[in-house]
Amino acid sequence: MALHEMFWLRRGFYRWLIPAAFVLPLWLFVGWIVFGANPLSLLWVLLSAPIVFVGQLVLTLLVRARGTARAERAVSWPDLGLIGGWNVLVIALGVFSNPWWWALFFLTIVVGIGALWSTLSQLWREARPSRLVMHTAEGIGYVPAPSQESAPRADAEVIVIREKGAGPVG
Helix, strand or coil, X not given: CCHHHHHHHHHHXXXXXXXXXXXXXXXXXXXXXXXXXXXHHHHHHHHHHHHHHXXXXXXXXXXXXXXXXXXXXXXXXXXXXXXXXXXXXXHHHCCCCCCCHHHHHHHHHHHHXXXXXXXXXXHHHHHCCCCCCEECCCCCEECCCCCCCXXXXXXXXXXXXXXXXXXXXX
């Protein structure tokens, strides 16, 4: 299946972004309870759950600030890969029984920063003015026709009429 045929995946992930801001931090608490993590792990949950909540909201707002994402109602492929990967890593953190938990924790931080950087660069790229290609609301690009500016005619005469008795204008 070609990537352009998997548009439904990008569109579905676009819809997941806002609920994820609430579901992922809640999952950290549920995972702590279900997998019987030690009481010290609760401290990490209490510290990381608000960060996950705010981080997901910031990523969601940055994605939705882009014109192409709003027009298509879908995320880009880099968004799907990085934000989706970050979401999967947060879910994996909630298992708590992994002997590689600390490595997973730091990987989650790195991927989260990478997702933030990617969404900011995409927003910056789209916000930059473009003179060559314009996009319709459907995301279709086109090159606008050159504007027909009327050049001043070289043979135009200038006639100045002065009234009698009027002094110089000054």
